[in-house]
């Protein structure tokens with residue numbers, strides 16, 4: 001039977017139709033989302049339809065989507081305003097205020113994260129402070145994947161979510177499985193209805209043509225399911241976000257906020273560290289050099305391994321990890337010899353990878369044993385990224401054949417819900433190309449250079 005997996009991510013909606021028995025992709029569709037950090041949820045619905053996600057004929061559907069988006073609905077279940085997305089940093093002052101109110105230790109202990117602008121709870125606090133009339137009308141708060149699942153059900157019945165996405169809100173604990181309505185109320189100024197948190201293989205409802213709807217998941221948890229992530233592996237996803245995550249059997253507590261204690265989509269945990277700047281740094285640098293992504297790759301791979309000392313701190317949209325919402329990018333080490341298009345291209349690649357290497361170190365510091373990295377996301381299609389990653393990360397990097405692993409994971413979840421089995425279907429893991437560290441000395445010097453630059457420019 002055919003199942004459908006959806007990835008409604010920041011920049012686009014991807015839809016896969018998959019054979020539920022073999023995991024073979026039968027059809028694929030994609031449609032763009034509007035640019036920007038606030039989006040009318042109807043745009044997600046239109047893109048889903050354009051990508052073939054509402055065509056019908058599937059036995060079951062799973063929805064994966066970008067995490068944290070604030071879909072605030074009134075008592076008629078209409079959005080009170082466009083959804084604020086994970087990469088919108090306007091709620092940074094509210095994040096700081098919430099952290100001050102309850103303490104970083106308090107947040108990390110109670111909901112497994114420390115507020116930064118990305119999380120839903122800070123967006124609700126922003127709404128209460130800056131759009132009080134809208135805040136007063138909020139009767140229910142959903143996440144992007146919740147809202148799409150509910151729309152696919154025709155808006156019938158109580159909306160649902162899953163542990164993985166709920167754990168990114170700031171008012172749900174992956175450790176306890178409970179909502180913290182007190183924290184939501186502290187942010188929004190009043191309580192609101194929240195979606196029922198379903199078990200990993202639960203059925204959320206069905207579409208008008210009888211397709212079962214799975215619980216759905218946050219995009220990174222869906223990717224872990226799509227990859228068949230194993231202990232000892234970490235995923236580095238270079239999409240709009242730079243997400244670094246691994247499977248864990250128990251929650252983590254990080255009062256620094258660098259690692260969030262999210263849940264995965266199988267009943268376990270998914271400690272995760274996320275940078276706001278990832279693939280778009282490469283696109284912006286290519287534009288600055290008057291070339292395209294292929295041209296950037298060619299330039300970067302012909303540069304000196306350490307970019308001739310050129311150092312790009314790529315905080316082009318502010319940054320989430322480290323929590324520098326108001327930061328801008330910095331280009332250091334400018335000498336006449338270093339200032340070449342090749343070195344700038346290479347510096348953009350190294351800047352993205354160093355931020356992700358720091359995130360990997362944070363995961364290790366919180367118990368993740370990482371002996372290989374699975375590199376996915378659009379940015380993993382870059383040859384320059386693939387070749388440099390094992391040196392910068394210090395471990396072998398496996399690049400699975402390019403595919404939409406978030407949507408594949410959502411499809412696997414749909415097949416699981418359809419089967420009613422205790423475990424998800426054992427679909428074959430994707431073939432991967434292995435890239436080994438060259439064992440040179442420059443990566444250690446490079447990482448030290450980035451840390452020194454970040455400390456000098458941004459550490460308070």
Ligand SMILES: Nc1ncnc2c1ncn2[C@@H]1O[C@H](COP(=O)(O)OP(=O)(O)O)[C@@H](O)[C@H]1O
Nearest residue numbers: 009010011012239240279293377378379381382
């Ligand atoms: N060959 C490539 N080199 C570098 N970046 C790439 C390449 N192909 C795609 N990308 C980038 O990948 C991003 C899309 O990746 P994706 O994982 O789909 O993002 P998201 O899931 O956040 O929407 C775009 O920013 C695009 O520029």
Ligand SMILES: O=C(CO)[C@@H](O)[C@H](O)COP(=O)(O)O
Nearest residue numbers: 009010066067086239240241
């Ligand atoms: O905020 C996070 C994870 O905490 C991001 O991973 C978002 O979920 C967006 O993902 P992409 O659009 O980059 O896939």
